[in-house]
Amino acid sequence: MAFWIASSPHNHQKNETSSLMRLVVYATIPGIFAQWYFFGWGNLIHISLAVAAAIIAEFTVLALRNKKITPQLFDGSAILTAVLLGISLPALAPWWISVIGSLFAIALVKQLYGGLGHNPFNPAMAAYVMLLISFPLQMTQWQPPLSLLAMDIQLSDTLAVIFSGYTPQGYSVEQIRTHIDGFTMATPLDTVKTNMTLGLTVVESMQAPTIGKHFGVGWEWINAGFLLGGLFLLGKEAIPWSTPVSFLLSLFICSFIAFMISPDSNASTMFHWFTGATMLGAFFIITDPVSGATSVKGRLVFGALAGLLVFLIRKFGGYPDAVAFAVLLCNMAAPLIDQYTRPRTYGHDLEVKK
Amino acid sequence: MKINSEYKELAWQGLWKNNPGLVQLLGLCPLLAVTSTVVNALGLGIATMFVLICSNATVSAIRQWVPKEIRIPIFVLIIATFVTCVQLLMNAFTYDLYQSLGIFLPLIVTNCAIIGRAEAYASKNPIKQSSFDGLMMGLGFLAVLVVLGAVREVLGQGTLFDGANLLLGQWATGLRVEIYSLDSQFLLMILPPGAFIAMGFLIAGKNVIDHKIAQAKPKKLEQAIERVRVNFEN
Amino acid sequence: MESVIERIERGSFWQFHGGIHPPEQKFLTCTKPIASAQIPEQLIIPIRQHIGQAGNLVVKVGDKVLKGQILSACDSPMSVPIHAPTSGTITAIQSMAIPHPSGLSEACIILTPDGEDTWKQRHICPDFHLLSKIQIIEKIANAGISGMGGAGFPTQVKVSTLAKIDYLIINAAECEPYITADDLLLQEHSPTILDGIKIIDHLLSPKNILIGIEENKTEATDALKKATADIDHIKICVIPTKYPSGGEKQLIKILTGQEVPSGVLPSSLGMVMQNVATCFAIADAVINDTPLIKRVVTISGQALEKPQNVWALIGTPVGFLTRQCGYNNSKNRHLIMGGPMMGFSLPHDQIPVIKTTNCILAPSEIEIASPFSSTSSKEVECIRCGQCADVCPAQLLPQELQWSAKAKDQAQLAKLNLFDCIECGACAYVCPSQIPLVHYYRVAKAEIRQQKLLDIKAEKAKVRFEARKQRLEREKVARAEKHKKAAEARKARMNTDTSAAKSEKSAVADALARVKAKKAQASIKQNTAENDSEDATTTTTTTSAAESSNTSTVDITVESVAAVDDGKSQVANAIARAKAKKLAQKNQAQIDSLDTLQNNESPSSLTSSQAAPVVIDRKAKVAVAVAKAKEKKRQASAANSPSSQVDIIDTATKALKPNAVNLDSVSDDKATQAIDKKAKVAAAMVKAKAQAKMKASLGTETSFNNLEKSTTNLESNIDLGATSECDVPAQVKNVEAAKTKKTQGEPQTVSNIDTKNLDRKTKIAAAIAKAKAKKLAASSDKSPTSE
Amino acid sequence: MSTVIAILVLGVIAALFGALLGFASVQFKVQGDPLAEQLDALLPQTQCGQCGYPGCKPYAQAVANGEAINKCAPGGEDTIKKIADLMGVEVQPLDENHEADNSPKVAFIIEEDCIGCTKCIQACPVDAIIGTTKQMHTIITDECTGCDLCVAPCPVDCIEMIPVATTTQNWQWDLNSIPVVQIN
């Protein structure tokens, strides 16, 4: 007859980090579906490449660090990182982009800092930024929506492009990207930014074919997909409400003010919300608990700062989309934010009664 | 014999154990900024080494006459003098390299490795040892620069000794080695973040080697510690 | 602004931060009536069951006690008496495992019931208003009531507070899952509880009485409402069910909106909180004169066939109760005392129920997975999700606390207000990484407390160390002063009195020899040293003589000096006896005097020979000063001193006190004493000698031979065991030899003394030898001259 | 000419700054060495001498002057860490030559064996032993620092170092023993 003893509390809610991670992965499905619908197989291929590379990297590093492999390998965090990275890559980027990015994210950004829970930066975004500054060429070859392509590309075409650079018919990425009219396609944000330097107004830029009726062909639906996934996560209480709300609000306010001041040189609020990686960032990137702020107040500040930075970088910075940079900058600021947003402990600093 | 071991120790300290780049982490600014190619690294390394030797020797020579309150300004003066001289000389004789090292040459003045050695070693030791220390520290620094430069050059642009002619004259053009060739460079390694990452790995590598060495060493024999009795009779 | 009461009447309350909703599981027991108490075969009553000091036992083993009889008396306000839960015999008072997370043991009274359950005499008092407040408080104190909600704070302290009380809060929230003890008590005994409340009301006269009860206890609420229907200032506050609303600070926040400042008791805010079970016990004590000997305990959990609440006698082993409720044996069993959130595991089931025990939980594997089962999950890294901070009722940052606790960063922990943690377990309950957060805090708290204790101790040690240093310094100065004075006095006497010159001379010679022996190691030319000494002092001091005199002169009485002159060995014995008496006192002095002597003697053996007699003075301390004085005088007195030296000998003989001039000799002398005395003493002496010898051997310039011989003496002691006794007498004999100017070897003297020592005990000798051997081995290693 | 002017100007500036520094060096001189005091506060004050210095304070002074920080056996790793923090140096493992066991202990005199020699009293650095000549000695447990300096001088080896007993008062939660411990 044996008694075992344990420290209180003895019961537990029975939720686990890994199930949390899994939930987040599931929530990306609507967005990925939209991506597939409008841009073809590219991102799906990159996601699978990135996941494979991430698992291999995680396994290798864990083995090197003499850690228990199974529980950590399948806690879902590496997979989530890889999925997020795969989503944010240009669909037709060469295969080694996602592989290098994934290895970098897991080995350098995550494991070198001590693994899950210890990385100061969001691995997916750090890898994205690394790729962007290392391989600007490949990382800016955005594929236009399928509907605007001069040719149909199938799964086999996409695979061939990603792995060899050419379709079976011999078209290069550059050629695929070129519109019937001879224009190379770019993302809506990029289009607006480029046009702005050409002296066009925002309204004029909005005429570009990539932008379509609303905020960019396909892009608005992708963002809507991620918004849906995000709402699902909010409903499940898998992510805190404070970060995305303050992020979106902050971005809205900034762009609204700018738009009010000069509608010609500033895109509308909804354009900011529904293009680029805004929704992905709001619900899947900046809500990453590891590299974010922890208290409610801290999260509000964190989100607001991210929103402001996204706007500033989009408006004045060198790169058209800014979510990755903004997130990294906020990650750096997170400990400081935490430091200054500590809640008042019960029974401390009570206001003197009248 | 004793002198010999002293120099040996100095060399060991400068080249490995207390390497200014990998251990003291001094002078990171030039270290990270100019090491995009081997040649740049070599140029700055040699310049730094030269300044280090000269400043160590001078500081050591004058150490008797320098009051402690104004030692730092004097060290800085001496170092600045040598740096300016080096700058002028490079400008005169290796103009192209001078152009490519640019702003980092005058920055040698603020390289903490130099003033650090002046303060920590040269100001307390005779000229010979100080000069030797300068040489060894300089070599250690140079070695780190060159290794870092090599790593970054190979990873970043797939070459080695690119632009050697800037430093060594026309004959050196042939030194350039093309390891591999890519359509797109791995820009990260050429940019400063790459320098940080590569530096981190170099330091990690050094630590691994140190660890191995420490493990390989047989444990020193236990020696009994004489306990001191705390009574006050004597 | 709306007053607190208005708000409460409106049914709206404040909220504390965080909180969780664990599965309540109260249905297991909340509908079943409380089973009456059964008397187990044996009751284990811990003497201390509350916060504060234990009372003093007033019974002893074998006593027969009646039910309710007091077992321990209390003398301080923070101690609480215990009572016999039933009549029976005290069969033991011993250390037994008590209900404590550590599973450690403390003193417990073991009571074997006689089964008759005979009450002591009681004085029922139906109307407490007849009693004065002091009497009521006394009754409460004598009934041994301490807080029954868990903390165990002595109740009489709480109800006798002098602060003005605005709110008396009765805590019926009972927020922990499973526990229904208070619920049932309310359902069944509301009137009695109300009596208790009235008594407290009477004592404290609060403006309002608030009864906080969670909304999931409908029957209890109804019962309470019925009981209090006609009392105006009692408000029943039905608060939302949330864990841990039963926490004192949390309940105060809910009911009044105020926060108790950190580190302050609620009474400073004009509030007092009592648990319902405590109210019941108070009523029982004041009205029925029944001390706290039983309480309601919830026995729950799915591992039980019939979980229920029971009246349990204090001291009932847990196993008795669980068996009563049908505990089915499984392989890995887990018993928790208290609820699943804050209770602690029991190491076995012979732990007694105490006054603060409100629940015994026997969970099944499904409810609380054992760490051995596959369903239990393991701790993984914190992902900073912040859920713990969201549920923390104290608004702490559990995740940051955890990092700091792991890093043992005590400053940061203090900054994060670790000590405001109430260990409710909400954070660990929600943690998706399954980190046992509370456990980290407990460890960290314990470490900080420990560190504080250590700091205090270190500070104390430092002060004492410094004080000792100063004391020794003072003593040194005082000693030097004393020596100086004594030396001066002696000097004066020496100059006047010349009659005892001859005997003094010999004494001088002895002393000289002794000194030499001590110093022996350093000087290489032994012969010259001998010659010098002989010539100078006009006594024939051979090396052996010097040695022997060394051995004999620790205590020199008048007789002993005389005896030496005559060459009788009896004297030696006498000396030895005298020495033995003084021995212990000597030890310290020996060292001092030895050192000073060495210094004095080093210049030349000739001068020191004159100095030496003086050393044979009272205490060794004095000797130091004397020696110094002699040094000064010696040139002048060298030629004409004989007469003055006689004088000195007189004084020396008067002193008779132990004088450890030569430690080598001391050791031998002591050995002889030891023969008379205990072996232990002897061993001590030998050791002291050995040490001193080493000291002496360093830096002195006298003959090498002397040392060698003395060491051989010692060695022989060590080696020979039983025969070691012989050595000492041998040395005594040597003294004789010195006087008669014979330089005879040891063998002869040994044999002489052997005969004398035959009456002594060989055992003692053996002990001495052993002790010596230990020390000598150590010392001989270090001094090169000794081998 | 411009060269000469440059030299003179720099000379004058340097002279000015030199004067300023000279002034500051006298005027703002910092006295004393509080570091040793701070270090002393970190040491456990057992005065055991295991570090090779007669007492904690001398060792603190020695550390302030560059002695190794890892010689305090009673303080153990924790003390080394604190000293390292204060000095801004790296934590070193405890000197191998010192016993690593620094669990709290107190001295205990086996009374029936004590001969009353007072040797231990003299050895005790904190006067925690009471007794007098030929009387039995005893140790004031509260004052004992556990330095074991009294053990060696005892001629009859009647002093033992016994670990401080765990009671419910000083019991600490142990991270390793919980949450999983099986007791039969």
Added chain:
Amino acid sequence: MSTLTPAISKNSKILALFAMACTATVAFVQLLTEDRIEFQSQQQLIQQLNQVIQTDSHDNEMFRDCIIAPTGKDTELLIDVIYRARLNNTPTAAAIKTVAPDGYSGNIELLIAINTDGSVSGVRTLLHKETPGLGDKIELRKSDWITTFSGKKVLGNNDNRWAVKKDGGMFDQFTGATITPRAVVKTVRKTIDYFQANQKVIFNTASNCGVEQ
């Protein structure tokens, strides 16, 4: 106070001494290297100029024959210095140091050499901050794109060919970067316009800059 005065005077003296000694050393080295440095920078300039203007098309020392741009003539252009090439005292070409202000990351310094017939003799990028890997192909070291200007002429005011291909012109843009080449092309074209409009002034103004004689 007694220690104050000696401390001040001593420190002051020593520091001054060192400062003067150090300055003197630097001055001495400067004196030694002055000529050599001068020569080096001339060589550098000559080399650059020779890259854009063929050595056989001039026989004067171009780096000495230069003018500071006549200001006010064309405010849109940020012309710095103009070097003139002459063969047998006949103007053959001019090398114009100018700045393209609208690069992706700020100014791009260019050296544009134009023959007297209006055709481009050569263009070089002197300094830029364009994105590495994308815009930096205007450097000769990275890409020979910059040489595509050689020999090109502006035909009339509405020569649409002077634009990048994306805008319908004859110059390649780089993959992933349009703004940089666009800026360069624009500036080169404007410079040619300026040169053609002001040729006479440029060649007739007396040399007023460059190396001191």
